[in-house]
Structure formats: C-alpha cells, structure tokens
Amino acid sequence: MSLFGFLTRRSTAPVARDRLQILLSHERAFVGGNDLAATLQEEILRVIAKHIAIDRDKVKVNLDRGESFSTLEIDVEMPTDEEVRARA
C-alpha cells in the first residue's frame, strides 16, 4: 500500500470509473450497430446463454482483419459445475 493509501483506500469513484469504462466500451460499439466484433460477441453470447448461465466477460470475441485473410477468435470460459448449479 502506498504512503497515502489510507487517504485513497475508502474512495469509491475509481471503482465507478472502471466499471463504466468496461461497460461503455462494449455498449457504444454494440448500440452503434456497425461494429462487427461487438455484434458477433452479443449474438454468440446469447446462443451460449440459452443453454448455460454465463457472465458476459467470459465470452471474448476478437476479429483480426489481415491483408490476405482475417481471423475470428472466440474464447469462451466455461463456468464450473458448481456455478452452473448455483444459477439453475
């Protein structure tokens, strides 16, 4: 902890800023409607969520556009059995 940790320890604004940054970066891209990666992410998430209770940030979609070919990378972190049961 820094020397001034006792001053900043209880402040809540940094938490609010971090939460908003994560949320809005996705919402802007998706609500704008022209970000392919965001649209794919949303739809893939929905397909998975129909069958498994999963948090948004456990599904990551990355679109890499290259000169000769592009890649779509989908990374899904599956919840543990306990987590699935807890939300059933």
Next chain:
Amino acid sequence: MAEVLVVTSGKGGVGKTTSTASLGVALAQSGQKVVIVDFDVGLRNLDLIMGAERRVVFDLINVVQGDAKLAQALIRDKRVDTLSLLAASQTRDKDALSEEGVERVIGELREKFDWVICDSPAGIEKGAALAMKYADRAVVVTNPEVSSVRDSDRIIGLLDSKTAKAERGERMEKQLLLTRYDPVRAERGDMLKTDDVLEILSIPLLGIIPDSEEVLKASNLGSPVTLSSPTSAPARAYFDAAKRLRGETVPMTVHSDKSGLLGRLFGRRVA
C-alpha cells in the same frame, strides 16, 4: 402468496431505483424470495446499481417477446442468494412491451417469488403505466419538494384508476417513501416537513430515507446501501421500511449518520 410491488414517483431522479435495490436486498436478507424488475426500457440502471451490468444477456423484453425463457433472463445475486434481477433492455424502446406480455411475465414471477418489485421509469406514459398495471401495491417515492409532491399526487390518481386492480374495483394499497430527506433543512423551515407531505398526499408513511453520501458511494460500488453499508443511516431507514412492508410495526425514526448533537437531536422518534 406473492406480492407485486411497484416503486413509482412520476418525477424523475427522486430515488426509485435506489429504493428498489435497497428494499430488494433488505427483504431478501430476511429470507424472502425477491425479484427486482427494471421497467426503465432504453435507460436501464438497476443492473448498474446492483453491480450486475456484466451479467445481463437477456432482458425483460426478450422474455415478453418469447426470445428467451424467464429462467435464462433471471440474474441471481451473488451476495444474497434469495435475490434475483430481471434487467430492462438497453437497445429497444418501451413499445416492445405489450400489456399481455407483461401480465404473463408477472404471472410467472408470482409463482417463483414472494416479492416482485417493479422499478418504474419516470413520467406517466406507457412505461410507467405498464410498471404499475399488474401491481398489488405501490410505494410512492417522493422528495420533500413541491414538484415531486405534485407529481406523486398525479401518480396516486393513476394508481387508483389505471391499474388492473383498480379496474376490478379493488383498492390499491399505497405507501409513501420520503427520500433524500434532510432533517437540518426541514427543521430550519427550508424543506417540506414529513407531516406537510403526508397531509397533502394523505397516504400512509412507509419510511423516511435521509439524504446521505453513502447512497452515492453505494452506486459507485454497484452494491446497494443495505449491502455495502448496512449500518449507515439510509440503510437503517431502508431496513425499517422493509420490515413495515412485511407488516411489522417499527417506530418511525429519522436515522442520522451524525453522532454528535445533531444526530441526537434528529435521530429521535418522529411518530
């Protein structure tokens, strides 16, 4: 028997979402099965206040329109396991909600929960009308300030005429939640007093929630005051109100965070 409760106000920004979240936590912690439902379609906020914004995949509109099952859209709180959230849509508008659809979803929620708490949007248009339509009882959130009291009066009129219960000729139970109350300013005579508001609106008092910076901190953290700061003045006021919702008699106190003379002066009983 499930109770469907609408938290409404007419005027915007008076504390409906804060109250829905805080009361939901308080009721759920007392062992009741509670779902809080965001009716503020297009401007959802209850998910943020609950710290669940990263878990919303399906929302009320998806369920109303049959694109998702209720079980897929309910988000179980990670801290209080008898509490669930049904989020509003952020990308659609309120016209995507139909009366029949809302009635069906409320009916399904009644079977799963003891309390269904509907967070109404501001205004008196379609969104607010739908949030109250199938409620059994209402919490009217009011700030001690002229325009808020006037709008509450308007909402009380709608609760008594436009809800399904009113249309069946039944009496809609309404209780007043006075929020953002500042006892120092009230005592100075610069703010409407509780008795003034009660006399004007003539509905019973559910509670007095003091104006407190703890509410802002709680929203930063995504954890309602009743969870993040349970001994703070607003949290104690919400716990009292939740007990009254369950029919308990709790002396009406203006809670205060100040421990000095002011706290002793204003922490006293008022009714």
